[in-house]
Amino acid sequence: MALSAVRRILITDNVDPICKKTLQENGIEVTERHQMSNEELCSEIKAYDGFIVRSATKVTADIIKAAENLKIIGRAGTGVDNVDVDAATKRGIIVMNTPSGNTISAAELTCGMVVCLSRQIPQAVMSMKAGKWDRKKFMGAELYGKTLGIVGLGRIGKEVAIRMQSFGMKTIGYDPIIPPAITASFGVEQFSLEELWPLCDYITVHTPLMPSTTGLLNDTTFAKCKKGVKVVNCARGGIIDEDALLRALESGQCGGAGLDVFAEEPPVNRSLIDHPNVICCPHLGASTKEAQIRCGQDIATQIVQMVHGEALIGAVNAQILVNALTPESKPWIKLGEALGCLSRACTGLTRSQVQVTTTGHNLKNAAGYLSAAVLVGLLREKLVNGVNIINALTLAEEAGIAVSKSHVDACPFPSSEACIVDVSANGVSCKIVGSIQGNIPVLLGINGSVFKKPFSLNGNLLLFRASAKSQVLPTIAGILSESGLDIESYSASSVTEGEQWCMMGLSSLLDNLAAVKVHVKEAAQFSI
Ligand SMILES: NC(=O)C1=CN([C@@H]2O[C@H](COP(=O)(O)OP(=O)(O)OC[C@H]3O[C@@H](n4cnc5c(N)ncnc54)[C@H](O)[C@@H]3O)[C@@H](O)[C@H]2O)C=CC1
Numbered sequence: 001m002a003l004s005a006v007r008r009i010l011i012t013d014n015v016d017p018i019c020k021k022t023l024q025e026n027g028i029e030v031t032e033r034h035q036m037s038n039e040e041l042c043s044e045i046k047a048y049d050g051f052i053v054r055s056a057t058k059v060t061a062d063i064i065k066a067a068e069n070l071k072i073i074g075r076a077g078t079g080v081d082n083v084d085v086d087a088a089t090k091r092g093i094i095v096m097n098t099p100s101g102n103t104i105s106a107a108e109l110t111c112g113m114v115v116c117l118s119r120q121i122p123q124a125v126m127s128m129k130a131g132k133w134d135r136k137k138f139m140g141a142e143l144y145g146k147t148l149g150i151v152g153l154g155r156i157g158k159e160v161a162i163r164m165q166s167f168g169m170k171t172i173g174y175d176p177i178i179p180p181a182i183t184a185s186f187g188v189e190q191f192s193l194e195e196l197w198p199l200c201d202y203i204t205v206h207t208p209l210m211p212s213t214t215g216l217l218n219d220t221t222f223a224k225c226k227k228g229v230k231v232v233n234c235a236r237g238g239i240i241d242e243d244a245l246l247r248a249l250e251s252g253q254c255g256g257a258g259l260d261v262f263a264e265e266p267p268v269n270r271s272l273i274d275h276p277n278v279i280c281c282p283h284l285g286a287s288t289k290e291a292q293i294r295c296g297q298d299i300a301t302q303i304v305q306m307v308h309g310e311a312l313i314g315a316v317n318a319q320i321l322v323n324a325l326t327p328e329s330k331p332w333i334k335l336g337e338a339l340g341c342l343s344r345a346c347t348g349l350t351r352s353q354v355q356v357t358t359t360g361h362n363l364k365n366a367a368g369y370l371s372a373a374v375l376v377g378l379l380r381e382k383l384v385n386g387v388n389i390i391n392a393l394t395l396a397e398e399a400g401i402a403v404s405k406s407h408v409d410a411c412p413f414p415s416s417e418a419c420i421v422d423v424s425a426n427g428v429s430c431k432i433v434g435s436i437q438g439n440i441p442v443l444l445g446i447n448g449s450v451f452k453k454p455f456s457l458n459g460n461l462l463l464f465r466a467s468a469k470s471q472v473l474p475t476i477a478g479i480l481s482e483s484g485l486d487i488e489s490y491s492a493s494s495v496t497e498g499e500q501w502c503m504m505g506l507s508s509l510l511d512n513l514a515a516v517k518v519h520v521k522e523a524a525q526f527s528i
């Protein structure tokens, strides 16, 4: 994948100027355009290979489809729910965020909401500004000794817990992934959600918005809460069901809500905002100078590092690439693609089964990216749209190719590490073994026969299986010479049952492979 090809980036939201500056200093051209319509974006985006947004721009499947050259979508912030990540993955586009840049700011706003809910500070301010001096109306309740339930104990949930403990609040929570022993280390005891609801005086949510978190607080769960529970949502609109919240506020089941985020932004339905027990902000969790500098700097640095092939930080849809972006892994990716190409030439493509095995301790973490690289080689010629390491698995699945991968530490081959690709398709199967020698991908063996000299997998290649005794070789050389082709390299395998595999590097591919096929058992040619 030509990651270095990110040269022009479009920014459509208010990202701190440090981002543009850093990208420009690294030779990347940056254009800032604001408030573009979906149609304008669909037409403009074609000219860019990078796109940076915050939460305002919705990077829809339409935009991604129109973005013919896009390699990277950078989110200067945490949530990527405004980006159609599946559509991007399918197109082989990396989606990257800056997950820790705004953690503290979002946590501080959440704590501010809790404090404001306990003392109705915003309502009191509005009342005074309206000329009143109403001391009775704004009787509050201390936070000291109260219980705060935190749903989602990741980066922000943790920072909220630590801060609210200093008010003397008891912090409890729930997270399906973070182990209770870890949350106990920052003072949060975990409960199941069923157990949690009735224990809380305040509930704050800090999860991403996804099907399992949409409507976490709804009519049923509000009913399980303490009467008068106060809730905060500084994560994503929709985690607390807005209609259910309004009903709970009206019945008094919910005593107040602090909302920074809304299902629709800006909200068209004003019922919640107009409710006297609701305090709200226009999605300001990350809107601090410090958070914006961090997010702007982080996204620019991460993109520059990716372009230079130094590291892949913050990619949300390219886990495979995280291990793949090292100087040591680059030749292996080339090898994987070459072995994929070779497998395609030997077996065809339809509904194949592919098994990729890595051998040798140093390739312990390589099976993921190597199998993706093999699929890139397998799929490359079939697909009109570009296939790369990011979308290879998805596209393979769509093409009916089943992939499995495994690793063995022991090295059964003379070279220390190897990649074995076993492909079966259309009743034909092929097992090829490759490795890296002096940074060059080489073929070690095929279907149990080992090449006497590892063959460099580069250029225009002809592979055939023929009888070891016959005059096949001079015949093939004659055919090639008649076609005006030079043989640039040659290697043959050991002889098995009177036959051997031969591999030739040619000055170009043969127009008439059938002329070779007449004299051999099987033949394939391809370019790498
Ligand atoms: N209002 C704002 O401006 C900002 C909002 N956010 C939002 O805050 C949210 C959390 O951000 P981080 O803490 O950085 O993310 P994080 O990934 O560190 O933490 C999220 C946690 O939610 C947990 N989780 C997932 N499903 C869950 C479920 N069903 N129930 C309970 N927990 C569940 C995960 O295991 C994870 O530990 C994100 O949605 C993000 O977009 C982040 C920054 C600013």
Ligand SMILES: O=C(O)C(=O)COP(=O)(O)O
Pocket: 054, 055, 056, 076, 077, 078, 079, 080, 102, 283, 284, 285, 286, 287
């Ligand atoms: O980082 C997040 O998830 C946020 O919600 C912040 O959004 P913003 O960058 O302020 O549009």
